[in-house]
Amino acid sequence: MGHASDHYFVPEPSKFPIFGSIALLLMGSGAVMWLNGVSPGNWMVLAGFLVLVYMLFGWFGQVVRESEGGSYGRKVDKSFRWSMGWFIFSEVMFFAAFFGALFYVRSIGLPWLGDADNALLWPGFEPTWPNAGPIVEEAFTPMEAWGIPALNTLILLTSGATLTWAHWGLLKEKRGQLINGLALTILLGVIFLGFQAYEYAHAYGAMNLKLTTGIYGSTFFMLTGFHGLHVTIGAIMLTVMLFRSVAGHFTPHRHFAFEAAAWYWHFVDVVWLFLFVVVYWL
Amino acid sequence: MSVRARLAVFVLTFLGASAASAGEVNLQVPVTEIAEQIYDMHTLMLLICLLIFVAVFGVMFWSVYAHRKSRGAIAANFHENTTVEIVWTIVPVLILLGMAYPATRTVIAMKDTSDPDITIKATGYQWKWGYDYLKGEGEGIRFVSALSTPQDQIDGRADKGEHYLLEVDNPVVVPVGKKIRVLLTANDVIHAWWVPAFGVKQDAIPGFIRDTWFRADKVGVFRGNCAELCGKDHGFMPIEVHVVTEEEYSAWVAEQHARVAATAEDPARQWTLQELAARGQEVFAANCAACHQADGKGMPPAFPPLDGAAIVLGPKGEQITTVLNGRPGTAMAAFGKQLSDTDLAAVITYTRNAWGNSTGEMIAPSEIGAARAAN
Amino acid sequence: MAAVTPDQLHGHHHGPTGLMRWITTTNHKDIGTMYLVFALIMFFAGGVMALTIRAELFQPGLQVVQPEFFNQLTTMHGLVMVFGAIMPAFVGFANWQIPLMIGASDMAFARMNNWSFWLLPPAALLLVGSFLVPGGATAAGWTLYAPLSVQMGMGMDMAIFAVHIMGASSIMGAINIVVTILNMRAPGMTMMKMPLFVWTWLITAYLLIAVMPVLAGAVTMILTDRHFGTAFFNAAGGGDPVLFQHVFWFFGHPEVYIMILPAFGIVSQIIPTFARKPLFGYASMVYATASIAILSFVVWAHHMFTTGMPAATQLFFMYATMLIAVPTGVKVFNWVATMWKGSMTFETPMLFAVGFIFVFTMGGFTGLICAIAPIDIQVQDTYYVVAHFHYVLVAGSLFALFAGTYYWLPKWTGHMPSEKIGKWHFWCSIVFFNLAFFPMHFLGLAGMPRRIPDYGLQFADFNAIATIGAFGFGFSQLLFVLAIVKCARGGERAAARSWEAAEGLEWTVPSPAPHHTFEEAPLVR
Ligand code: HEA
Ligand code: HEA
């Protein structure tokens, strides 16, 4: 009974996970110390981060070697697909918490603060959006949708297209198209981040819009900030894929790592569309 | 004894114990219509649940008793029956509908805070309640109400009184039979205003006003607690409501107004350091000692000492700002909203001259007024 | 069905030995064992905190601890029990049993599985270590309500990062479980042939993936409110403290079902075995589990009836919550119907399973009473709620964990657990449990708030009884440790099918289960 080909790859014992745990312990306790002004918190975070980078390199390096060495059968490939899908779903739920917060303050929290009873506490408060709460200390300019943000939307959408174009190249065994497409996608991602950074600087400077600018600043910077972080992670994933493509990895039939990075990129893309509509536009 | 018998004895023991001390095992005796409805609803729910419980576990324990291998039971082999399964899905739904009906009525009644006779605003502070009579007879009365049980009773150095932990210095007073609307808010963290006998519990949320209402049918003294974890002394911020007849209420209102008039501060009064510090000691005991302790040593690192603190010994401006505006994000509240200029001046003067601190400085009430104005 | 080929019996294990074996292992059985041992240690840690709480509450007045520390104990007791004891224990069961029950050679991602476990000790270190830092552990309750949690000292930050790390661990663990179940079942094991324990875990894993990130988001907002000046929970800046409660309970309510669904699964394995009769209503059990999970997403605000929501909102959440009684009822009825006309014996696992049904249902009923909004307004934040959730968590989740441990110990150790100790453990537990927690219903109804270190004199008697019960219950748990240790060290040899009528693939491999099982997938008909 059973078939030899059904053997599911079970990796050998590995030292990498424990490095990951040590890294997070260092970063966690270091961050606590840092935030509370206890030295040497910042150095612990840095050390933890370096350990984490080591661990990620080692772990993923090994996965790549196993993959290229042909250890992963069709079933393992399927496992990877399921897991990436559900991982992205968990990320969606993480963003949902912040989108939910934005929705709540805009349609429930603020109107409540501005109702007749609450005039007792905050006389004359107008619950309009954008809003930084009843105690606004300094005037600020809200973010405008039809400047850089609209451009950024265009950039991200284009990057989704170039990525698909790269994928076609991979499927049609046109390595040049694959590499060019990937490089272009990454470039667009970096441009996006550059614009984002410029926008932040502009907000802090000319617009007096800060993380501390009440609920508007809080939701704006947390949502766009976490999105930016995800763009960065996605760009790093794509960069790894670029190097692997140059090194000749991936075949038209087996290139799940590439697809995973692409899924992630598209997910980041979709989050941006939501952001553009509810954070910048409406 | 069989399992069933053992459990039966066990349950009976509990029921027996319950009956013996009725009143302490059930909801408190209701004194408002809403509380009455809640009480009856709870009794009804309990009975329905008990009934289902007895039925389900009657069957189960009968099976445990009769269908055991040691009695020679042979296992049957059925493993589904669509009819039964549909029945025991539908029947609970019907039971639940029966439960939801009275509950819905009461929810709607509880939410109807319209047309009150008297409106009182209650503000939760760490760890006391401030009351403001906003509308209706007694308008303008305001006071702070804090635990009056002596610390010695809590620490076991004195015998505990009858109303241990459920007594306050200044109780809320309301007339019987009148609709009282209570507006709730808080100054620092979330508290909850709860008087069980009225069937009222409402969170007091900092920065928001929430409301609830009650109409007490009986005169008497009714006690409750803060019902939302609010820090160190959450267990020590009770609520005491005196429901009195209308005449007594009018008398109380008159007395309150008279007292306010009598003790009205003469803004021009000239204080001596001693007078101000003596008053400050009282203010400190009532408002600050919970955190900074009577001996000024605080409870570091959560609550810093004031004895010897740089800010207390340094220029007075900064201390005035700290006490007036608090430190956002910490337990140090903005006392400017709670205390009068004189009280603030007194307490600051006190801290600058108490314990090991001896600046010999006095802060005049007018300086507080000036600091407020500068804000 | 020869599930085990001879070469698997050689235990060809070449990896590191000693401590390094445990640190680097990719074997689901090793990892399962580590999860279970970790959970047991945390259970005792949380238990010691609970007993300190109970000691303080033995009499009115402050005797043992100061209020500040008392609140720290309450908070950490809740966090440690929920995130350190109950959840990891169920993941331990999943690790050990799911591959065995579906005929898989291991978990889908064995290395990541290792990391999921090894994230827990750092998280536990941060959490428990926070007692030692200036200001002590967080004292804002396990619900971490803002703005009280914004006021806390650095212990709060440690708790936040601990929650982040545990969340990462849970998400990875859950993804692993989902993929294992969906992708690694033996040929012939269709979804509707899966053992119920596997089904309940599949659904639980989905709940975890959906809500752990939301919790991470909630505590992140607290972190930024604390240190970076955001205003999510600050009305002066346009935020709302109640927003935190919405986000927290969107996680929190599914979380309580995360802690009970696998328990339902364990009980559904045990009852048929000892009733010697197939589980009644397998399909409806699956549908009921799924319904509970789906409903769990739309009931969260029943924890917030006293925050002052509009009547329509209260009513919606009240109705939705009440509905959960229906699928849960289906489960209870199915278990009873399974026992009906069976041929029952009452070994320790069965005792705990029957005890579970009986006492959990009481907790379910008090939950239903809490769900009635007007009544909840009276009992919210009182000992009635404390009684409710210890009935479902201790007599529910924990008893099911005990039942499952006794049930599968033979498979894990190769020895039968001592019936004598097991029975003592059960009877002491159930008696002392009720002694400890039943009086809390009375206390709550009569008006005793929760999370207080001291109380009025009218509550003295029942508190004294509860404390006696709690200590009895706590010390009874030493019997559990004794039973496990004895079983691990020796005792009557267990057959492959350790219980006469046990069904399922896990009973086709020898006891103890060899290090590697099902390297060749078995065929299920
Ligand atoms: C394992 C964990 C678990 C489980 C399974 C449950 C199950 C339920 N819980 Fe509980 N709950 C908690 C853990 C759990 N709870 C915790 C930890 C808290 C407090 C959190 C905190 O504040 O710290 C809490 C608090 C809590 C509250 C808030 C109380 C408050 O703070 O004011 C409410 C209110 O609705 C509630 C309701 C319910 C309901 C309706 C169920 C239902 O699922 C129960 C359904 C079961 C039955 C009803 C019994 C069996 C059914 C039948 C036999 C069928 C026939 C019955 C009828 C038709 C009546 N729970
Ligand atoms: C998740 C599961 C879980 C479990 C298993 C328990 C188990 C217990 N809990 Fe639980 N409890 C919670 C979850 C749980 N609790 C939660 C979520 C809260 C809310 C927290 C909050 O309000 O924020 C709470 C709150 C809570 C309170 C209310 C505190 C308050 O409001 O101030 C009380 C009070 O009695 C209590 C008591 C107990 C007891 C006596 C046990 C017993 O079952 C414990 C059994 C004891 C042991 C297992 C100890 C054994 C140790 C020894 C015998 C000593 C031997 C020593 C060594 C070997 C070193 N708990």
Ligand code: CUA
């Ligand atoms: Cu105020 Cu609890």
Ligand SMILES: [Cu+2]
């Ligand atoms: Cu709930």
